[in-house]
Amino acid sequence: MSETPxxxxxxxxxxxxxxxxxxxxxxxTFEYVPGxxxxxxxxxxxxxxxxxxxxxxxxxxxxQGAAGASQGIFAPTLRHRDxxxxxxxxxxxxxxxxxxxxxxxxPEGPWSAPVRVPGTLGIDPDLAWDDDGTCLLTWRGFAPPGxxxxxxxxxxxxxxxxxxxxxxxxxxxxxxxxHLIRRGDWWYLAVAEGGTHLGHGVSVARSRSPRGPFExxxxxxxxxxxxxxxxxxxxxxxxxxxLADGAWALVHLGIRQAGSHPxxxxxxxxxxxxxxxxxxxxxxxxxxxxxxxxxxxxxxxGFAGTMLDPRWAAPSVVPAxxxxxxxxxxxxxxxxxxxxxxxxxxxxxxxxxxWDASARIVQGxxxxxxxxxxxHWCGVERVGGVARARAVSAPFDQVLGEIPVEQDDALAIxxxxxxxxxxxxxxxxxxxxGVVRAGDFLEIATLDGRYLxxxxxxxxxxxxxxxxxLGGEARITEVRYAPSA
Numbered sequence: 001m002s003e004t005p006x007x008x009x010x011x012x013x014x015x016x017x018x019x020x021x022x023x024x025x026x027x028x029t030f031e032y033v034p035g036x037x038x039x040x041x042x043x044x045x046x047x048x049x050x051x052x053x054x055x056x057x058x059x060x061x062x063x064q065g066a067a068g069a070s071q072g073i074f075a076p077t078l079r080h081r082d083x084x085x086x087x088x089x090x091x092x093x094x095x096x097x098x099x100x101x102x103x104x105x106x107p108e109g110p111w112s113a114p115v116r117v118p119g120t121l122g123i124d125p126d127l128a129w130d131d132d133g134t135c136l137l138t139w140r141g142f143a144p145p146g147x148x149x150x151x152x153x154x155x156x157x158x159x160x161x162x163x164x165x166x167x168x169x170x171x172x173x174x175x176x177x178x179h180l181i182r183r184g185d186w187w188y189l190a191v192a193e194g195g196t197h198l199g200h201g202v203s204v205a206r207s208r209s210p211r212g213p214f215e216x217x218x219x220x221x222x223x224x225x226x227x228x229x230x231x232x233x234x235x236x237x238x239x240x241x242x243l244a245d246g247a248w249a250l251v252h253l254g255i256r257q258a259g260s261h262p263x264x265x266x267x268x269x270x271x272x273x274x275x276x277x278x279x280x281x282x283x284x285x286x287x288x289x290x291x292x293x294x295x296x297x298x299x300x301x302g303f304a305g306t307m308l309d310p311r312w313a314a315p316s317v318v319p320a321x322x323x324x325x326x327x328x329x330x331x332x333x334x335x336x337x338x339x340x341x342x343x344x345x346x347x348x349x350x351x352x353x354x355w356d357a358s359a360r361i362v363q364g365x366x367x368x369x370x371x372x373x374x375x376h377w378c379g380v381e382r383v384g385g386v387a388r389a390r391a392v393s394a395p396f397d398q399v400l401g402e403i404p405v406e407q408d409d410a411l412a413i414x415x416x417x418x419x420x421x422x423x424x425x426x427x428x429x430x431x432x433x434g435v436v437r438a439g440d441f442l443e444i445a446t447l448d449g450r451y452l453x454x455x456x457x458x459x460x461x462x463x464x465x466x467x468x469x470l471g472g473e474a475r476i477t478e479v480r481y482a483p484s485a
Contacts, residue, residue, distance in 0.1 A: 062315065086103045232256060308323060
């Protein structure tokens with residue numbers, strides 16, 4: 001497997017389908033709005049963001065602020081059937097209302113208002129169609145634990161038959177993330193097992209019927225990096241796709257840890273690609289089949305139009321409810337400068353281990369931050385006549401330093417991956433907070449990046465670059481982001 005993700009940064013729980021010669025991929029988004037980004041590719045290794053399946057914050061239903069961390073939308077499944085794209089997922093605060101399903105003619109949308117499938121308590125729903133056209137919803141059920149299934153009408157959410165438990169896994173922890181795949185006369189049930197951290201893996205079972213009974217692959221798990229020195233760990237939650245030429249591929253999530261024991265990952269769970277061979281009608285993972293190129297992920301946004309670029313999202317609310325682009329960006333009044341819990345913050349995924357970012361503020365007070373959630377972030381704040389470096393890891397909240405700000409200063413963050421030396425304690429990277437003045441980075445403070453890792457903060461997301469107003473309205477003329485060698 002390439003150590004380079006096809007979707008770097010916070011892009012967990014991938015699901016893939018093919019439409020003609022193109023591939024579409026959906027990932028989970030938790031509290032962020034819009035939810036479930038849809039990426040498109042013609043070669044499986046280079047992808048572009050083309051839309052989002054969920055745009056209504058009421059459907060995503062994550063509380064605002066710290067209480068909403070890792071709420072919202074869990075793992076999706078994306079499928080194409082009879083000219084329509086279908087996406088099913090779980091809104092975790094509405095889990096008792098059942099799995100939700102939406103559809104669209106194009107990945108850009110518009111996507112239909114979601115319907116719910118009642119009585120489907122659990123997570124990670126999947127859609128598949130039997131030979132007679134019956135749609136089967138398959139998901140991880142809670143009672144009893146295992147992979148549950150029921151025939152449904154996907155357009156209305158109506159249940160059309162009895163619910164059954166089709167498989168309970170191999171005995172590893174947390175059998176979840178089911179995907180039903182048809183190949184020839186066999187139906188394959190791919191699941192995630194072993195928990196969603198370092199024990200994670202992919203297991204497979206097969207049957208002549210999508211309703212089972214299923215027999216387990218004799219070499220399960222067919223993919224796992226647990227107890228290995230591989231640079232990518234926690235691999236799992238896979239989905240399979242048949243390519244236009246008849247070959248097969250697999251997408252899955254993984255993490256990149258760094259620093260001292262036990263290791264820290266900061267970008268969240270990322271999406272990776274591998275090949276599939278078929279031996280005796282069983283899938284065998286070929287990890288090095290695809291070469292994933294390095295892509296320049298630098299960008300600059302001057303907010304020239306009246307619509308935000310699709311890269312932007314916000315926790316719990318629609319970005320446009322507080323961020324108004326038009327020859328620059330106007331941010332509605334935000335949290336009080338001394339409040340440590342972020343609220344209305346405009347965010348973009350961080351996809352690099354070393355990077356630089358800056359924001360030019362021309363009116364009001366504002367903060368440029370790197371965050372894991374509303375109560376785990378660090379940033380540089382412009383407050384009155386000073387720029388101050390601040391780190392928040394609730395309940396701790398500290399200003400690390402400040403300097404007088406000059407008129408043309410841009411708030412800036414510089415992140416550099418750390419080099420681990422034997423016998424030393426090290427985090428995964430160093431996060432430096434400061435300003436760009438006359439083209440040079442002027443550091444105010446630097447902190448160990450472990451305090452902005454999942455291992456410290458918990459949750460299911462990854463680092464995001466954030467920009468927000470402090471107190472009153474603020475105006476920004478440009479935000480820049482660039483990887484660093």
